[in-house]
Each structure stands twice: as structure tokens, then as C-alpha cells.
Amino acid sequence: MKKKLLFIAPNYYGFxxxxxxxxxxxxxxxxxxxxxxxxxxxxxxxxxxxxxxxxIFKGYNLKKIKTELYIQxxxxxxxxxxxxxxxxxxxxxxxxxxxxIAKSKKSKAILWDSIKKVPxxxxxxxxxxxxxxxxxxxxxxYGFTPITNFYFKEAxxxxxxxxxxxxxxxxxxxxxxxxxFRYFNSHGIKAKARVFAYKKNxxxxxxxENMEIIEQIIPFxxxxxxxxxxxxxxxxxxxxxxxxxxxxxEALGLKKKLITTAENVKSLEFYNTTNILYLQDINNIEIxxxxxxxxYLNPDSQITKRYSLENWVENVTS
Numbered sequence: 001m002k003k004k005l006l007f008i009a010p011n012y013y014g015f016x017x018x019x020x021x022x023x024x025x026x027x028x029x030x031x032x033x034x035x036x037x038x039x040x041x042x043x044x045x046x047x048x049x050x051x052x053x054x055x056i057f058k059g060y061n062l063k064k065i066k067t068e069l070y071i072q073x074x075x076x077x078x079x080x081x082x083x084x085x086x087x088x089x090x091x092x093x094x095x096x097x098x099x100x101i102a103k104s105k106k107s108k109a110i111l112w113d114s115i116k117k118v119p120x121x122x123x124x125x126x127x128x129x130x131x132x133x134x135x136x137x138x139x140x141x142y143g144f145t146p147i148t149n150f151y152f153k154e155a156x157x158x159x160x161x162x163x164x165x166x167x168x169x170x171x172x173x174x175x176x177x178x179x180x181f182r183y184f185n186s187h188g189i190k191a192k193a194r195v196f197a198y199k200k201n202x203x204x205x206x207x208x209e210n211m212e213i214i215e216q217i218i219p220f221x222x223x224x225x226x227x228x229x230x231x232x233x234x235x236x237x238x239x240x241x242x243x244x245x246x247x248x249x250e251a252l253g254l255k256k257k258l259i260t261t262a263e264n265v266k267s268l269e270f271y272n273t274t275n276i277l278y279l280q281d282i283n284n285i286e287i288x289x290x291x292x293x294x295x296y297l298n299p300d301s302q303i304t305k306r307y308s309l310e311n312w313v314e315n316v317t318s
Contacts, residue, residue, distance in 0.1 A: 004078050005029035005317065006100060008071075009087035010037040014219035015112075016087070018152055018309070026313040029083065034074045036091040038067060071096045075103065083317060085110060089124045101127055108316065110147070114138055114241050132316060135243035136264065149246045150312040151224075151253025158228045163190045163292060164259065165230035166211075167223055170197040173236045174205055176261065176282045180234065181208045183285045189292065191234075194218070194226065224250045232292075237262035244268070248276070249307050255296050259287070270299040270307075 007023055009016040016035065023031045075096065084104035088111075089097055101107050109128045111120065114135040125131050125142075133144040164184060168177055177193065184191040185208055193211040197203050200213050207213070218226065227233050233256050235247035244264055251258040258265070258276045265271055265278055274297040279285065298304075305311060 002030045003028065003082040004080070005031045005083045005085065006034070006075070006078070006081040006104060007031055007085045008034040008036050008092065008100065009085075010091050011035045012037075012220075013217050013223075014221050017219075018221050019087075022152065022309040022313045023085075023317070026310040027317045029317065032074070032077055032081075034071055036071060036088065038070060068093055068096065072099065075100050078103070080105070082106065084108065085316065086128070087112060088118070089128070090118070090120050094124075097124060097127065106130075108132055110316065111135070111138070111144070112149075114243060115142070117238065117241060133243070135241065137242045147312070147315065148307060149244065149249045150307055150309045151246075151249045152221075152309040153224050153250075154253050155255035156228070160229060160231050161190075162192050162230040164232045164234050165191070165227045166193040166234040166236070167218065167226055168193065168195055168236060169217075170195050170203060172239065174203070176236055177211065177234075178205060178207060179282055180236075180279075180285060181211055183287070185210070187287070189287070192230070193234075224254065227251075227254060227256055230256070232257040232259055234258075235260035235262060251275075252299070252304060252307055255298065257291070257296060270303050272297060272299075275299075 005023060005027065007020060009019065020031065020033045023029065071092070081104040084100055084107040086092070086100070086109050089109050107128045109125055109131045111131065111133040115138050131144045132147045133139050134147055134149060136146065138144055139146045166177060174195070181191055181193065191210055194214050195203070195207065195211055196214050196217045198215065200215060203213060227250065233247050233251045235245055235258060237245065237260065242264055244262055247260065248258055248265055248268060252270055259279060260276065261279050261282060263278060265276055274294055277287065277291050
């Protein structure tokens, strides 16, 4: 009989779908997935009105109650699990987490954000057999097991139309993006960007014309397709985040060059100055002409394979 794996994660931009498909494709487990943020849909207007009064007079929220019921019932789909993987354990109630761990022979928490960015309860994390984190400071400070991100799409023969491409969510990195695009435009570097914002009117800065505002985020499984027609991926790291984003690994899989503000990129075994340019000072931008003109230098195939989704799945399920 096939071993069973319970995967619990929030549905953030479809990221959980990519991991779920990877677990199904590359592990030897029967995988059961639970969306810890699955929204409850009212059956009718009467239920919506009932919930309104329930919140006002009882302090209860029917949607939260129903979501918790869905999670608990989903956990009960099997008597026992061989492995439990949880992303964002803080999204679960104490009861749901304890139920899932009690039913699992082995449990692992996977953190894709630093503790500074998304605080996690030490009490929650202590319940797991292992905590995996991509942030080196958190691994050092809390004794977590280090992991990296991964790529899940590989290079094809695409027609190159742009030098640089950027996908970014509107936050405090926007001014750095504007500075870079002004540099690109003044130096004849053909660049494009999409900036996701919940509402266009929340953006107060004046963006260059080649920075497009979008109000519907691109699902994670499709986001790297935006880079297909570009030679270089631009990566702007979050402040106070030491762990590397997905951009360096997507660039590796797609055989794209990378411009990044993340200093830790130098620690990667596939780092080289032909493919990767680290920008130390965003106020003093200098992109060498050779970096733009030189062809991509293929790393050793064994190194590339180490950062594939298949290899990542093997590591987290071992």
C-alpha cells in the first residue's frame, strides 16, 4: 500500500498548486492536500444575514467556523499519515494542528518567509519534528533545517524581445524599481515590468511607461512565463529578508541572466558574474555592457538539476 502524505498550505497565488503537483509527480506518496485558506461560500442570502447577526450578537463568524470544519474533516480522511507537510502553520488553529500532527508519523513545517516578515509561534513550531526554512538567519538563530527554493519550468527556444523583465507586487520596493527603470530607459536597455496592486489608485508614484499596473495577480504556475521573451530577470529583494526568492532559481531553470539586489546570491554554487549581477547600491547603478551582451554561461547540468522541483520534493519528503 502506498504511503500517505498530508500537505496543508494556504492558497497564495496558486503557489500551493505547484507544490502539490510536484509532490504528486515526484514523490512515492499518495498526497492529500488541504487549502488552509479555502473560503466558505454562503449557501444563500439567508445564511449571509444569519452570519451578520451571529457576529454582532455572539461574536462568532460562520465562515471561520465552516473553514475550520472543512480542515478538520479533511484531516480525518485517513486514519494515519506517514508524513505531514505544513506551510504557514500559523494559519491553522491549535486544534487543527494538533489533530494533524497526532495522525502523522513524521511532521515538517516549511517556511517560505522569514520570521521577521511573517512571525511564527515558537509554540507551534516546536510541535513539528523538523522545521525547514529558506532564510539563513532563521536557520542559524532557531536551528531550522536550510532549504532553497526551486524552479519548475525549463528553457525553450523563445524569441527574445526584451533585455530585462520584472514582476513585482506593489510595496516599499517600488522606488527601487522606478530608479532601475529610469536607468534602463536612459541607457537604451529595453525593459518591461508588471506591478500588481489591489487598486490602481493606491500607487502614488509616477511610473515609467514601460511599468504596467495590473490588478489581477498572475498565478504562480504561470508567472515565470512572463520572462520567456526576455534575456534577464530582475529581482528586487524584500528588506530584512536574507533568504533568496524564487527569481534566481527560475533564472537557472529558464537559462536567463539575473540582476538582483540580494547579496546572498553570491553564496549560490551556480553564481558567476557572467550570468548574475549583484547590485550593491541602488542609488549608484552601473550595469556593464559586457553583462548585457555576453551569452548565458550554462552551469554544470548536475548543479542545475539540484534546484529542480523534482529534487526539492525528494529532499523535503526524505
